[in-house]
Amino acid sequence: MTSMTMIQALNSALDVMMSRDSKVLTFGEDVGYFGGVFRVTEHLQQKYGAKRCFDAPINECGIAATAIGMAAYGLRPVIEIQFADYMYPAYDQIVSEAARIRYRSAGDYTVPMTVRMPYGGGIFGGQTHSQSPEALFTHVAGLKTVIPATPYDAKGLLISAIEDDDPVIFLEPKRVYNGPFDGRRDKPVQPWSKHPASEVPEGYYAIPLGKAQTVREGGDLTVLAYGTMVHVALAAAEDSGIDAEVIDLRTLVPVDVEAIVKSVTKTGRCVIVHEATRTSGYGAELTALVQEHCFYQLEAPIERVTGYDTPYPHALEWEYFPTPPRIIKAMRRVMES
Amino acid sequence: MTVRRANAFDLHVPAPRARPGDKPDFSDWSFPEPGDTPRPEVDAPAAELRDFAYGLIRVLDLGGSAQGPWAPRLGADALRRAMKSMLLTRAFDERMHRAQRQGKTSFYMQCQGEEAISIAQATALAPDDMCFPSYRQQGILIARGYPLVDMMHQIYSNRLDPMKGRQLPVMYSSKKYGFFTISGNLATQVPQAVGWAMASAYSGDGRIAAAWLGEGSTAEGDFHAAMTFAGVYRAPVIVNVVNNQWAISSFQGIAGGENTTFAARGVGYGVPALRVDGNDFLAVYAVTQWAAERARSNLGPTLIEHFTYRAGPHSTSDDPARYRPADEARAWPLGDPIERLKAHLVGLGEWSEEQHRIAQEEAIEIVRAAGRDAEKVGVLGVEGAHEIGSMFEDVYKDMPWHLKRQREEAGA
Numbered sequence: 001m002t003s004m005t006m007i008q009a010l011n012s013a014l015d016v017m018m019s020r021d022s023k024v025l026t027f028g029e030d031v032g033y034f035g036g037v038f039r040v041t042e043h044l045q046q047k048y049g050a051k052r053c054f055d056a057p058i059n060e061c062g063i064a065a066t067a068i069g070m071a072a073y074g075l076r077p078v079i080e081i082q083f084a085d086y087m088y089p090a091y092d093q094i095v096s097e098a099a100r101i102r103y104r105s106a107g108d109y110t111v112p113m114t115v116r117m118p119y120g121g122g123i124f125g126g127q128t129h130s131q132s133p134e135a136l137f138t139h140v141a142g143l144k145t146v147i148p149a150t151p152y153d154a155k156g157l158l159i160s161a162i163e164d165d166d167p168v169i170f171l172e173p174k175r176v177y178n179g180p181f182d183g184r185r186d187k188p189v190q191p192w193s194k195h196p197a198s199e200v201p202e203g204y205y206a207i208p209l210g211k212a213q214t215v216r217e218g219g220d221l222t223v224l225a226y227g228t229m230v231h232v233a234l235a236a237a238e239d240s241g242i243d244a245e246v247i248d249l250r251t252l253v254p255v256d257v258e259a260i261v262k263s264v265t266k267t268g269r270c271v272i273v274h275e276a277t278r279t280s281g282y283g284a285e286l287t288a289l290v291q292e293h294c295f296y297q298l299e300a301p302i303e304r305v306t307g308y309d310t311p312y313p314h315a316l317e318w319e320y321f322p323t324p325p326r327i328i329k330a331m332r333r334v335m336e337s
Numbered sequence: 338m339t340v341r342r343a344n345a346f347d348l349h350v351p352a353p354r355a356r357p358g359d360k361p362d363f364s365d366w367s368f369p370e371p372g373d374t375p376r377p378e379v380d381a382p383a384a385e386l387r388d389f390a391y392g393l394i395r396v397l398d399l400g401g402s403a404q405g406p407w408a409p410r411l412g413a414d415a416l417r418r419a420m421k422s423m424l425l426t427r428a429f430d431e432r433m434h435r436a437q438r439q440g441k442t443s444f445y446m447q448c449q450g451e452e453a454i455s456i457a458q459a460t461a462l463a464p465d466d467m468c469f470p471s472y473r474q475q476g477i478l479i480a481r482g483y484p485l486v487d488m489m490h491q492i493y494s495n496r497l498d499p500m501k502g503r504q505l506p507v508m509y510s511s512k513k514y515g516f517f518t519i520s521g522n523l524a525t526q527v528p529q530a531v532g533w534a535m536a537s538a539y540s541g542d543g544r545i546a547a548a549w550l551g552e553g554s555t556a557e558g559d560f561h562a563a564m565t566f567a568g569v570y571r572a573p574v575i576v577n578v579v580n581n582q583w584a585i586s587s588f589q590g591i592a593g594g595e596n597t598t599f600a601a602r603g604v605g606y607g608v609p610a611l612r613v614d615g616n617d618f619l620a621v622y623a624v625t626q627w628a629a630e631r632a633r634s635n636l637g638p639t640l641i642e643h644f645t646y647r648a649g650p651h652s653t654s655d656d657p658a659r660y661r662p663a664d665e666a667r668a669w670p671l672g673d674p675i676e677r678l679k680a681h682l683v684g685l686g687e688w689s690e691e692q693h694r695i696a697q698e699e700a701i702e703i704v705r706a707a708g709r710d711a712e713k714v715g716v717l718g719v720e721g722a723h724e725i726g727s728m729f730e731d732v733y734k735d736m737p738w739h740l741k742r743q744r745e746e747a748g749a
């Protein structure tokens with residue numbers, strides 16, 4: 001075990017998989033010599049050569065499309081979209097092609113590729129370095145969507161994503177790349193090394209896709225979250241005095257509905273948190289699932305705490321970002337109704 | 338029967354000639370001499386212009402004298418004005434880069450080494466020609482006289498920021514100054530410029546459009562959409578590829594620069610393409626004037642590749658020492674654009690070391706004064722600079738019910 005940041009854990013996952021399987025290769029903008037603008041692919045080119053870790057032209061469509069071609073050939077490409085905000089040129093290839101190739105060829109061709117992208121705000125990156133587009137992927141049949149919240153999960157989930165025989169969208173919460181930021185801006189961010197989930201095995205291990213994790217047990221209400229918001233939800237639980245159960249979904253599709261139902265059946269109350277815009281966001285899907293499965297156990301309406309339905313602002317970033325006080329307000333409303 | 342050889346193929350992954358620790362190496366490039374390139378008529382058919390995509394139009398020699406048929410007729414006053422705009426741009430960049438380092442804002446991008454491009458082009462275009470810039474054409478705003486203090490308000494996202502604190506620093510917008518709102522998504526502006534030019538042709542108002550993008554961004558599909566539409570409809574537009582050799586850490590070979598020039602992209606679309614020394618103010622001016630005249634004569638689009646070097650980091654988030662030799666900018670064979678125009682003006686007897694020094698100090702003073710004014714209004718992070726409710730404005734013309742409700746929830 002070594003203490004790793006999320007960046008180091010992701011790097012380690014790529015390293016482990018590249019050393020185990022010569023079919024694994026990785027590319028993207030600034031990914032090669034430089035090791036990526038967030039340094040997730042650092043040293044991989046030096047270690048595995050420029051044919052297995054290389055810089056791509058600035059064309060996200062081409063990055064996704066060539067990865068599809070490689071995957072159809074039988075490789076396991078892992079591509080990096082520099083920021084999730086820049087995935088839109090690749091969207092047609094991901095949605096119309098990667099997601100459907102298995103179905104339309106009746107399994108004749110498959111696309112075992114992984115699309116890594118840093119997402120989310122809280123870094124003063126403005127509207128083109130802050131978006132959370134997960135719902136644009138969860139809405140697409142044929143894609144799996146994964147979002148880790150800790151270094152330990154990041155490595156184990158990335159390994160599973162690479163080994164998965166279907167295309168996996170792997171969204172990385174960049175606000176917690178270097179520390180478990182919990183939305184309390186007045187407190188200094190702890191380094192990952194102080195967090196138990198930064199203890200990461202150096203070698204191979206896999207965390208199955210489709211399995212949520214209860215990160216805080218509680219009896220009063222259930223908070224469903226993923227990515228950065230897991231840490232914010234934990235802070236909210238701590239500050240609120242409400243005995244909340246916090247569930248880190250980890251995989252959004254296929255989602256661990258059993259874990260959700262089990263918890264909400266126990267607590268009878270549910271708050272859903274995400275940073276993405278609200279309308280047609282992933283929280284809407286979760287709300288529907290909870291009411292479908294737990295309608296008679298619910299004691300209060302489900303609440304969503306989300307980004308507002310605006311582009312991500314620059315100066316008002318902290319008014320936009322769902323912080324613990326906003327989550328606590330929603331928790332109180334749910335407790336009181 | 339097909340005979341297949343094992344290991345018959347080898348992927349070529351381009352790599353630059355020099356990395357950190359190496360000596361900068363530009364020895365594989367050869368350039369035509371200043372003055373050697375003929376100047377064609379503006380109505381020459383595209384098919385006769387192909388060679389220009391592979392050459393390099395140069396006017397100023399490295400000693401500062403203007404050579405050959407491209408040497409423009411520009412009066413000394415105009416040249417001095419341009420010099421002052423370039424000095425102002427560099428002083429502005431230095432201060433704002435420092436301001437970011439001091440924590441006054443989140444981000445900044447300089448155009449160091451590329452000042453001649455924006456400023457010569459702003460000089461050659463009419464003031465109401467429409468610009469669709471990337472994030473590295475602040476020189477256009479400065480040359481057009483946009484208030485520096487307003488640029489700073491934007492960079493500080495403060496109360497007087499014309500963009501109401503919504504955008505990342507340097508993502509300016511000004512309809513009044515013919516400067517389209519800058520996008521963070523690369524190359525999107527280029528086909529938009531073509532559409533604007535098509536609208537201008539449709540309306541017959543005589544204004545032309547120009548777009549800028551980096552050589553790295555030419556890989557994006559949007560650039561190719563722009564070239565296709567511009568070529569098909571012969572839109573009055575100038576597409577400028579600023580080849581500053583680097584796209585963050587990727588050298589121009591990653592965008593295809595090893596195989597051919599970026600200007601050569603025009604050839605395939607039947608769009609006349611000129612390649613120019615981007616550090617040569619006079620050459621950039623002359624080439625832009627040629628392209629503008631062509632567009633204004635209803636002869637359609639021109640692609641210009643500006644061959645230059647990004648002397649600074651990509652942005653304040655970047656450290657170029659990690660991927661290129663630290664002294665590569667100094668070794669750039671085509672010099673510094675300000676020094677080269679200075680040598681020219683001095684050679685003409687229209688400028689002196691002393692005047693240059695004074696102009697530099699004046700530029701620094703103008704920027705300092707604007708900086709003081711902007712900082713008085715506030716830097717990034719000043720509480721209450723924008724009321725929370727403003728976040729919900731301008732998403733739509735009229736605010737729908739759900740945004741009104743969210744605005745209330747946000748406590749506005």
Ligand SMILES: Cc1ncc(C[n+]2csc(CCOP(=O)(O)OP(=O)(O)O)c2C)c(N)n1
Nearest residue numbers: 086473521522523551552553554583584585
């Ligand atoms: C669609 C998209 N992909 C990726 C990025 C990230 N990015 C920002 S600038 C840049 C490099 C651009 O290089 P170039 O086009 O050469 O312009 P330069 O910065 O050199 O002026 C990259 C990859 C982006 N902004 N938009």
Ligand SMILES: [Mg+2]
Nearest residue numbers: 551552583584
């Ligand atoms: Mg460039």
